[in-house]
Amino acid sequence: MSVKKIAVIAGDGIGKEVMPEGLRVMEAVADKFGIGLQFDHFDFSSWDYFEKHGQMLPDNWKDQLGGHDAIYFGAVGWPEKIPDHVSLWGSLLQFRREFDQYVNLRPARLMPGIIAPVVRRDGTARQPGEIDMVIVRENTEGEYSSIGGRMFAGTEREIVLQETVMTRTGVDRVLKFAFELAQSRPKKHLTSATKSNGIAITMPFWDERVLEMSKYYPDVKVDKFHIDILTAHFVQRPDFFDVVVGSNLFGDILSDLGPACTGTIAIAPSANLNPERKFPSLFEPVHGSAPDIAGKGIANPIGQIWSGAMMLDFLGFKAAHDVILKALEQALIPDNGAPRTPDLGGNATTQDLGRAIAKHV
Amino acid sequence: MSVKKIAVIAGDGIGKEVMPEGLRVMEAVADKFGIGLQFDHFDFSSWDYFEKHGQMLPDNWKDQLGGHDAIYFGAVGWPEKIPDHVSLWGSLLQFRREFDQYVNLRPARLMPGIIAPVVRRDGTARQPGEIDMVIVRENTEGEYSSIGGRMFAGTEREIVLQETVMTRTGVDRVLKFAFELAQSRPKKHLTSATKSNGIAITMPFWDERVLEMSKYYPDVKVDKFHIDILTAHFVQRPDFFDVVVGSNLFGDILSDLGPACTGTIAIAPSANLNPERKFPSLFEPVHGSAPDIAGKGIANPIGQIWSGAMMLDFLGFKAAHDVILKALEQALIPDNGAPRTPDLGGNATTQDLGRAIAKHV
Ligand SMILES: CC(C)[C@H](C(=O)O)[C@@H](O)C(=O)O
Numbered sequence A, B: 001m002s003v004k005k006i007a008v009i010a011g012d013g014i015g016k017e018v019m020p021e022g023l024r025v026m027e028a029v030a031d032k033f034g035i036g037l038q039f040d041h042f043d044f045s046s047w048d049y050f051e052k053h054g055q056m057l058p059d060n061w062k063d064q065l066g067g068h069d070a071i072y073f074g075a076v077g078w079p080e081k082i083p084d085h086v087s088l089w090g091s092l093l094q095f096r097r098e099f100d101q102y103v104n105l106r107p108a109r110l111m112p113g114i115i116a117p118v119v120r121r122d123g124t125a126r127q128p129g130e131i132d133m134v135i136v137r138e139n140t141e142g143e144y145s146s147i148g149g150r151m152f153a154g155t156e157r158e159i160v161l162q163e164t165v166m167t168r169t170g171v172d173r174v175l176k177f178a179f180e181l182a183q184s185r186p187k188k189h190l191t192s193a194t195k196s197n198g199i200a201i202t203m204p205f206w207d208e209r210v211l212e213m214s215k216y217y218p219d220v221k222v223d224k225f226h227i228d229i230l231t232a233h234f235v236q237r238p239d240f241f242d243v244v245v246g247s248n249l250f251g252d253i254l255s256d257l258g259p260a261c262t263g264t265i266a267i268a269p270s271a272n273l274n275p276e277r278k279f280p281s282l283f284e285p286v287h288g289s290a291p292d293i294a295g296k297g298i299a300n301p302i303g304q305i306w307s308g309a310m311m312l313d314f315l316g317f318k319a320a321h322d323v324i325l326k327a328l329e330q331a332l333i334p335d336n337g338a339p340r341t342p343d344l345g346g347n348a349t350t351q352d353l354g355r356a357i358a359k360h361v
């Protein structure tokens, strides 16, 4: 049995609480399917580590993590103690960039047992399955650049510049991934997020590349919307969408908005992929470290568990992924006895829910 | 009686159809209150004009419009004939920038007779008045910059850069406007849209200025959210918000998303203000030129009419504004005999609805 090496980074806040439940479910499913998983724990990428070492990561983090098949990540950030842009640029955003995880993948799906906050035009509730989309986000360049700075700091004349950087290489490869994903799904529908009417230098380039790439995928139905009206469409007709591709910033926004529309923002998973598998990919819940509820043991572990399922899928264990998804769905349905954390209207603990899902598996 | 001079630019597509109804209502209310309004019509800022002259605006457009008290604007753009970034940067975005209309103001309010697509946590519908927010958008700088360009165009090495530009002057003045607006409203609550965890050069500056400015408005309750989770909150608890301030791009997104959440995107109004009144301010519906339904006479004129009400308010005629708002609300309530355009589920024409509102006034 070949063993997959997983680097485990729980991080900050509720990351530390949901990670054990994620691991519990991974172990249960590994047992069931006879999958060999080796978990190596790392304490960096956290406030605790920063407090001791004055930096978020050890100097040789790439060596320490590089040999792994995947990184299973909790959450990072503790704004009261360290500004988010310091902790994030010092850890998660480094992983994405240095390990060239250029695809950020986030599903938004109407799940059983969850009341979605967006309803049909006639005011009635949408049913599970009616919304099923995947956001594909460019994850290494674009608006998240480190080029720029300030002039006349601290004076009335102060001016701050930041460059958005798009490269043909960077745009084309994420588009290729998105087109292929769309092609593999029944609806074969790809929507591109743009803003070429206002952001008139980079975004027309993005549109050009979408148009060019679409020639290679004649069976994929392509459309594009400006980001402003696209957010409106997410609210008004989320069932219209299948695969949605966007730049780093637009993908970031849409991959919170999508799960918000399906009522799954607290439990949404995500994958940061290096599709060529030259570097480890990283799997993390969409939610953050949530300092306000950290330490109470009440965080919902589903986002962490679901992210683990995506990890197994990426590592080649599709059946294991499917079993976890089924167990998640069971756990979400009210009145079938599954414990519910406070965000789901119950008073179960993180552990209760994690155990229940592991048992289902 | 002093006469206010209004420059009228109907523009493209349904702009040409909703503008007459806007004017009809303006005239009715001017009659009622004895307000002197002079309307001067301009045919530029349209595809027709571009076709004839090869540019969106005459060279002396600033002289032609500059003497007016306000600009009443329809919609511009006809993507099949001219790329949006050419038509928009050639007209509307010029007005905003050259006339220093640095505040873009857009209300999002739950109106009677409209089914909002976002419901309460328990699945029940929200009631009129339950959502009432105003988006304040920086309208001249930020992400909408004209600095940048391409290198290695047409090759594999192609790279495209675009600068985001924030100035202390530009940020402070729009924040000041937003704080004062919040101060004047019952909830005195200001939310700032940021993304300082990811867009780590310009956005931390934005946050700093918000913090600094908040010291001058101790009675205003201030909070900030990253744009990704903020869009989720708009969907999950839109009733939480009062005044929301954002950069050019974030304000653009939120001011489509807000009205989408209240079901009013097709009828939302907007004001592009030069608060110092050194230059004319511009009032326009949020919707675009909608080439797909142009020429059919079925566009809903309420966004145009509501924008006219905002214009009268800005010109000092608060009572006239209020009367139009009441007439709008009457027209939106089903089963009280008002004609309904197709988007409202009826088969009335643009004119039918315009006339009905003018009569109510
Ligand atoms: C048409 C476009 C350039 C414009 C903008 O992005 O400002 C529009 O979306 C708006 O909000 O007025």
Ligand SMILES: CC(C)[C@H](C(=O)O)[C@@H](O)C(=O)O
Binding pocket: A088, A093, A252, B197, B198, B228
């Ligand atoms: C924490 C933040 C820097 C990050 C991002 O913007 O990428 C987060 O919002 C995400 O989506 O993973």
